[in-house]
Amino acid sequence: MDYQNIFLEIPKELEQIADKGNVASYIPELSNINPDKFGIHLTTIDNRNYSLGDSDEKFSIQSISKVLSLCLAFKLEKDELWSRVxxxxxGSPFNSLVQLEYEKGIPRNPFINAGALVICDVLVSRLSHPKRDFLEFLRRISGIENISYSPRVAASEKSTGYRNLALISLMKEFGNIENNIETVLDLYFNLCSIEMSCKELSKTFLFLADYGVHPLTKERVVSVSKSKRINAIMQLCGFYDEAGEFSFKVGLPGKSGVGGGIVAIHPGQYSIAVWSPKLNEKGNSYKGMKILEFLTTRTRSSIF
Amino acid sequence: MDYQNIFLEIPKELEQIADKGNVASYIPELSNINPDKFGIHLTTIDNRNYSLGDSDEKFSIQSISKVLSLCLAFKLEKDELWSRVxxxxxGSPFNSLVQLEYEKGIPRNPFINAGALVICDVLVSRLSHPKRDFLEFLRRISGIENISYSPRVAASEKSTGYRNLALISLMKEFGNIENNIETVLDLYFNLCSIEMSCKELSKTFLFLADYGVHPLTKERVVSVSKSKRINAIMQLCGFYDEAGEFSFKVGLPGKSGVGGGIVAIHPGQYSIAVWSPKLNEKGNSYKGMKILEFLTTRTRSSIF
Amino acid sequence: MDYQNIFLEIPKELEQIADKGNVASYIPELSNINPDKFGIHLTTIDNRNYSLGDSDEKFSIQSISKVLSLCLAFKLEKDELWSRVxxxxxGSPFNSLVQLEYEKGIPRNPFINAGALVICDVLVSRLSHPKRDFLEFLRRISGIENISYSPRVAASEKSTGYRNLALISLMKEFGNIENNIETVLDLYFNLCSIEMSCKELSKTFLFLADYGVHPLTKERVVSVSKSKRINAIMQLCGFYDEAGEFSFKVGLPGKSGVGGGIVAIHPGQYSIAVWSPKLNEKGNSYKGMKILEFLTTRTRSSIF
Amino acid sequence: MDYQNIFLEIPKELEQIADKGNVASYIPELSNINPDKFGIHLTTIDNRNYSLGDSDEKFSIQSISKVLSLCLAFKLEKDELWSRVxxxxxGSPFNSLVQLEYEKGIPRNPFINAGALVICDVLVSRLSHPKRDFLEFLRRISGIENISYSPRVAASEKSTGYRNLALISLMKEFGNIENNIETVLDLYFNLCSIEMSCKELSKTFLFLADYGVHPLTKERVVSVSKSKRINAIMQLCGFYDEAGEFSFKVGLPGKSGVGGGIVAIHPGQYSIAVWSPKLNEKGNSYKGMKILEFLTTRTRSSIF
Structure with missing residues (x-):
């Protein structure tokens, strides 16, 4: 597939996309970002690379990290995991607490906040030094050394994270959190604070495009079956209550973060990361979704 | 892909699947089915065919027809459709009325009952003779002449369909039903009553595996884009609150019916239909799901 | 208690109440009412009468009739009634369908629409000629001959009553409606259409102020215990999701209707009816509530 | 009213009440109570006293304290209070978090846990030394010196109170909690831990039977209007989702606690406290409710 020519069309396409959306504003570290940033990077499983704009600039990956923590927890806990999430x-975003209460503390999936908190609880139980060990896992599978947490972002998230405190308290009440609430939240807020560039994200997620083996490092990160399942969960749950819209228009498994990043996977072909800080009303990158729709339409490369 | 050898393994695999589940019992026409029936038929886009068991026996396709009525309504109404569904x-099945009320009569998707009722309302508005015209559409795209409604099943559904009456009344209240309630319900119950065999279903749905063109009749049923979007909706919404489970384990867009049938699509490769009347607690064919999971695992042919 | 002097203060009090609220508009028969109508009538159990304004003009009593149908159904069905309602x-109004679904077709109380429909179903089962028999009951307990249904209002309600159709269909699905849906709805819409004046309402409801015996006709309408229980239900459920507000400010058991009427009971002392067509946002008479608040404050006659 | 003779009938009545229900078990301090304890004490506004059984034994009053904290907060905050609760x-108990989320952190009433937490937040804002000052208020209005918190019960509540942590976190997220979460919870758990006997409760609550003035100390605790309003809230909200049942059968404003205590008020006549630790499935004292029903039936003293 000639991605090069299609990438050349992106600047013109960008001009035609309305300049809509709002940068996340709940913590200063996110609200101070230049809203006009735009980066994109695609890596094929045979290591061809296509990029544009601010694709080498690190940004706060936020919820995109939930895919990586799920990978590690799924490796460690195997199918036992699915009794807890x-x-x-x-369904709708406001359902988080509602469903959690009806469904007795079992979150619907690992990508809503409640589910990601359970994943963090698994990591706290399984790892000797959760924060350090997770960073090592991430550096190893990506082959990128300078990935790290942003303590300032993590601290900011913590100071405003009363909804997350409500979620984890309710799950603790239902017996679905094993560890101390503070410890689990600390890991959670740190995972949200990880900073990576589009290029780094694209390369890191490549193992999910190659059935669990990272084609550059040759490391088997997860089994074929786990790779497919993680992609399936991304397809159904990666965009909160806009998962249908993203499947409908982009047609790839993907995951977004409120920092404005999106990662998407075309199994057997490539992984791609895009970044544009302005979010639509559902909390997903406005331009990021538009450009991915343009790309899969032009390349006819949706999985459907 | 050598589907033949894998089909030869199915009987042994079936022996290892527990004989669980219950035949749908809300109308006699469904409850009187022999629960041991089992059929499967796979058709590739280059018209290779693989089948087993009762694959030529007609059964009540029930909600599988919702995909076909969506195709026709989407053709007729284009993107206007998505303002109404x-x-x-x-999310959960019990939410049907709940979400409909919160979301002011706009059903979440075209495959829950409320959404399929809106689709029927569109067809009633757009077609001169809705029941006759739909059947003609279905016969034409499938190239199969003897597909028809079961008046007895339709009548039975009608006499017990108080929940559907509740759904359509609520949507009428919100202004999302244009036509007479009785007329729309009549079309809906007839669509549910269509009887087809696995072989017929597999052949009929082939256009969704070939980007909108039926490879046997060469008719373009829907555009490339519509074909991908219908598959995306099936992936996310085809199994009610077990959509995630089906994606996770089978990894193909698909749609089930309470008659025990399931249709699944591998874009670019094949369509498959399986039938086994006993349903799991979520209302999807117990053995049908298990065999499709076996098949996509053995053929490594999930889309993820 | 010197009600006379307090009634003399009402006109001045009315001047100080903002002219807020909107007349019910969902059927022409209600929307065409002169919004400035105001009537009030208080009858003590020793038959002293105080009235003001349009207290002799008949209006559509709407949901106020739900108290009277409950009285008759409770007489006929005794405590068996409470297994069905x-x-x-x-709680909130939007909950009607939601709670009905969670609670498997058992309405929370006899004054929400769903509950009143169950009461109508009881009357249809128990009475030979439900509409005629109910009217006879009503004429007998009130001693007023010219109370009747408004066929035009009933027909209008029916033609727009899709939410009530949704409610009764859902209950039928759950097995909590014995009779034909059309028959029950017909009785329901007729009960809503009854027309009475403040004076007639005040006199009719007097038996609930005198422990079940009507002090004028000396007829025992319901037992002491049933009288107290009906008052208790009015106190807790008579104003939908404004029951707390009415208890808090007026402090009497009461029932409102969207025609702008309110009836309230002071056990052991009096019954009172007030009418002003403009409704607040919760659907209760704006001025009616204000004047009752004024009256119980001035007379210090709340039950608390 | 000859309460004496009716009290003499209580022992025989108790024999006829099934020995049902379960002692609250979520903290050892409550579960270790002798389940056969039974006490009752009635005080008239002219200071006649009737008692029976363990009426002088202190027990954990739990949620009954929510009425007293409301009284103090209402005095301090006046009608401003009702913008926050x-x-x-x-409605149903499971709604607590659900409604709180829909209604953006404004609890339905001051007697559900969320509402009582807001009341505590008001007291923390308004009082210099909230725990000490509240106890002083309580001692003064009751004229009883040896009322105090149980530090052991308060600590136990705190260690299991994850649902309360979830509730207060969610309200903090919505901006309806001004103070530090830990401080507010500490006051809340201490209020729950107060220990009083039936006699003490009956005497303390007497001001709500006498329109806000305590007939023994002659202190005006709250205004006439506030007294009536607090009684109205008790009537509608004092028994969670059994408020209707209690109104229906007992017919007095009242408040229960999971320690097995119930206080009820007959305005203008008396206050009464009953204690029996076994709770029905809704969390209210099984025998307590039965005996109050017997008493108001025999004395014909319900407010309805």
Whole structure:
């Protein structure tokens, strides 16, 4: 597939996309970002690379890290994991607490906040030094050394994270959190604070495009079956209550973060990361979704 | 791909699957089915065919028809359609009325009952003779002449369909039903009553595996883009609150019916239909799901 | 208690109440009412009468009739009734369908629409000629001959009553409606259409102020215990999700209707009816509530 | 009213009440109570006293304290209070978090946990030394010196109170909690831990039977209007989702606690406290409710 020519069309396409959306504003570290940043990077499984704009600039990956923590927890916990968290889409965002209460503390999937908190609880139980060990895992599978947490972002998230405190308290009440609430939240907020560039994200996620083996490092990160399942969960749950819209228009498994980043996977072909800080009303990057829609339409490369 | 050898393994695999589940019992026409029936038929886009068991026996396709009515309504109404019905997964089944009320009469997607009723309302508005015209559409795209409604099943559904009456009344209240309630329900119950065999279903749905063109009749049923979007909706919403489970384990867009049938699509490769009347607790064919999981695992042919 | 002097203060009090609210508009028969109508009538159990304004003009009593149908159904069905309908407040209005679904077709109380439909179903089962028999009951207990249904209002309600159709269909699905849906709805819409004046309402409801015996006709309408229980249900459920507000400010058991009427009971002392067509945002008479608040404050006659 | 003779009938009545229900078990301090304890004490506003059984034994009053904290907060905050907490019944218990989320952190009423937490937040804002000052208020209005907190019960509540942590976190997220979460919870758990006997409760609450003035100390605790309003809230919200049942059968404003205590008020006549530790499935004293029903039936003293 000639991605090069299509990448050349992106600047013109960008001009035609309305300059809509709002940068996340709940913490200063996110609200101070230049809203006009735009980066994109695609890596094929045979290591061809296409990029544009601010693709080498690090940004706060936020919820995109939930895919990586799921990978590690799934490796460690195997199918036991699914007794504590589901694989079903969650419906509307306001449902988080509602469903959690009806479903007795079992979150719908690992990508809503409640589910990601359970994943963090698994990591706290399984790892000797959760924060350090997770960073090592991430550096190893990506082959990138200078990935790290942003303590300032993590601290900011913590000071405003009362909804997350509500979620984890409710799950603790239902017996679905094993460890101390503070410890689990600390890991959670740190995972949200990880900073990576589009290029780094694209390369890091490549193992999910190659059935669990990272084509550059040759490391088997997860089994074929786990790779497919993680992609399936991304397809159904990666965009909160806009998962259908993203499947419908982009047609790839993907995951977004409120920092404005999106990662998407075309199994057997490539992984791609895009970054544009302005979010649509559902909290997903406005331009990021538009450009990915343009790309899969032009390349006819959706999985459907 | 050598599907033949894998089909030869199915009987042994079936022996190892527990004989669980219950035949749908809300109308006699469904409850009187022999619960041991089992059929499967796979058709590739280059017209290779693989089948087993009762694959030529007609059964009540029930909600599988919702995909076909969506195809026709989407052709007729184009993107206007999405102002009246969403493309997002619905969450739990009990939510049907709940979400409909919160979301002011706009169903979450075209495959929950409420959404399929809106689709029927579109067809009633757009077609001169809705029941006759739909059947003609279905016969034409499938190239199969003897597909028809079961008046007895339709009548039975009608006499017990108080929940559907509740759904359509609520949508009428919100102004999302244009036509007479009785007329729309009549079309809906008839669509549910269509009887087809696995072989017929597999052949009929082939256009969704070939980007909108039926490879046997060469008719373009829907555009490339519509074909991909219908598959995306199936992936996210085809199994009610077990959509995640089906994606996770089978990894193909698909749609089930309470008659025990399931259709699944591998874009670019094949369509497959399986039938086994006993349903799991979520209302999807117990053995059907298990065999499809076996098949995509053995053929490594999930889309993820 | 010198009600006369307090009634003399009402006109001045009315001048100080903002002219807020909107007349019910969902059927022409209600929307065409002169919004400035105001009537009030208080009858003590020793038959002293105080009235003001349009207290002799008949208006559509709407949901106020739900108290009277409950009285008759409770007489006929005794405590069996409470297996089919609860006595608890319902919370928010939008909950009607939601709670009905969670609570498997058992309405929270007899004054929300769903509950009143169950009461109508009881009357249809128990009475030979439900519409005629109910009217006879009503004429007998009130001693007023010219009370009747408004066929035009009933027909209008029916033609727009899709939410009520949704409610009764859902209950039928759950097995909590014995009779034909059309028959029950017909009785329901007729009960809503009854027309009475403030004076007639005040006199009719007097038996609930005198422990079940009507002090004028000396007829025992319901037992002491039933009288107290009906008052208790009015106190907790008579104003939908404004029951707390009415208890808090007026402090009497009461029931409102969207025609702008309110009836309230002071056990052991009096019954009172007020009418002003403009409704607040919760659907209760704006001025009616204000004047009752003024009256119980001035007379210090709340039950608390 | 000859309460003496009716009290003499209580022992025989108790024999006829099934020995049902379960002692609260979530903290050892409550579960270790002798389940056969039974006490009752009635005080008239002219200071006649009737008692029976363990009426002088202190027990954990739990949620009954929510009425007293409301009284103090209402005095301090006046009608400003109602912008932060409602006066409507809450519906089902499972709704607590659900409604709080829909209604953006405004609890339905001051007697559900969320509402009582807001009341505590008001007291923390208004009082110099909240725990000490509240106890002083309580001792002064009751004229009883040896009322105090149970530090052991308060500590136990705190260690299991994850649902309360979830509730207060969610309200903090919505901006409806001004103070530090830990401080507010500490006051809340201490209020729950107060220990009083039936006699003490009956005497303390007497001001709500006498329109806000305590007939023994002659102190005006709250205004006439506030007294009536607090009684109204008790009537509608004092028994969670059994408020209707209690109104229906007992017919007095009242408040229960999971320690097995119930206080009820007959305005203008008396206050009464009963204690029996076994709770029905809704969390209210099984025998307590039965005996109060017997008493108001025999004395014909319900407010309805």
């Amino acid at each position: 589901g694989v079903e889409p969650s | 969403g493309v997002e997964p619905s | 609860g006595v608890e407040p319902s | 409602g006066v409507e019944p809450s």
